[in-house]
Amino acid sequence: xxxxxxxxxxxxxxxxxxxxxxxxxxxxxxxxxxxxxxxxxxxxxxxxxxxxxxxxxxxxxxxxxxxxxxxxxxxxxxxxxxxxxxxxxxxxxxxxxxxxxxxxxxxxxxxxxxxxxxxxxxxxxxxxxxxxxxxxxxxxxxxxxxxxxxxxxxxxxxxxxxxxxxxxxxxxxxxxxxxxxxxxxxxxxxxxxxxxxxxx
Numbered sequence: 115x116x117x118x119x120x121x122x123x124x125x126x127x128x129x130x131x132x133x134x135x136x137x138x139x140x141x142x143x144x145x146x147x148x149x150x151x152x153x154x155x156x157x158x159x160x161x162x163x164x165x166x167x168x169x170x171x172x173x174x175x176x177x178x179x180x181x182x183x184x185x186x187x188x189x190x191x192x193x194x195x196x197x198x199x200x201x202x203x204x205x206x207x208x209x210x211x212x213x214x215x216x217x218x219x220x221x222x223x224x225x226x227x228x229x230x231x232x233x234x235x236x237x238x239x240x241x242x243x244x245x246x247x248x249x250x251x252x253x254x255x256x257x258x259x260x261x262x263x264x265x266x267x268x269x270x271x272x273x274x275x276x277x278x279x280x281x282x283x284x285x286x287x288x289x290x291x292x293x294x295x296x297x298x299x300x301x302x303x304x305x306x307x308x309x310x311x312x313x314x
Contacts, residue, residue, distance in 0.1 A: 138163060141170035141178060142189035143256065145215045145297035150189060173254020179203045191256045217257050217264075218298035219310040222286055227310055228293075236314055237268045240293065243277075248295040250280040261295045264313060283307055 142150055147167060154165040170178065172194035178185055179198070188195065188204070189212070199206040219230055219239075228239035240246060249255035251262055265271040279291050286294040287306030294307070301309050 136162065136164060137166050138186045139166045139168070139184045140187045140189070141168045141175045141185050142187075143171060143297075144169050145257065145299045146189050146213075148299065148303065149213075171254035172256060176203070176254075194256065215257075215297045215299060216312040217260055217295060218301050218312045220283065220286060220294045220296070220301050220304075220307045221292065221310060222289060223306050223308050225292070225308070227308060230310055230314060232314055233268065237270060240265070240268070240274060241270060243293040245277045245279055245291040246274055246293045246295070247279050247281050247285055247291040249282070257295070257297050264295075 138154075140150060140154070147169060151165075151167060154167075158164055168178075170188075170190075172190055175185070175188055175190060175194075176198065180203075188198075190198075192211070195204065195209055198204050199209065219228075219236075221227060228235075228242070230236040230239050248261040249258035251258035262271065265274045279285065281290045283294055283296055283301055283304035285291055287304060294301075295313075298309065298312060301307065
């Protein structure tokens with residue numbers, strides 16, 4: 115079975131001070147920002163608390179934690195928060211599981227939709243694609259690292275690496291690549307593409 119989801123966990127770094135803060139600083143990946151912003155808007159309507167959001171991968175969030183940049187709440191994959199907890203950068207007792215995010219496959223709108231219903235069909239579809247894209251794991255992307263593991267499990271990592279571009283869903287929509295892998299919650303926010311479905 116392929117690794118197709120990753121748990122998203124939330125941690126409040128400074129629970130005592132944040133409860134009375136006028137502005138709560140939140141760092142989270144794009145895959146969960148829409149949901150968190152909706153919750154924040156509801157909370158703001160009921161209180162005087164405001165929220166400042168920054169899109170942050172595990173790598174960029176870790177870098178911010180080592181500076182004086184304010185971060186009150188972090189949403190990241192469970193293994194990333196576990197590593198930060200072991201490093202003494204956050205309070206482990208404040209970590210809470212809030213859900214999971216599925217990685218999906220997308221193609222440009224108007225182009226043929228491949229069959230990815232089985233592992234063999236997914237492998238064939240990826241190999242047949244002229245070019246593919248996903249988030250760059252070297253930039254700290256959790257989903258990008260996960261997609262690379264999927265290619266390795268399918269035994270096509272070397273072939274796919276030769277035709278991979280890191281252009282994102284917008285690059286897919288503009289025709290720069292033929293297939294793109296990204297959390298479905300992020301793909302849903304991009305016009306000009308067709309979501310094929312989640313990884314099988």
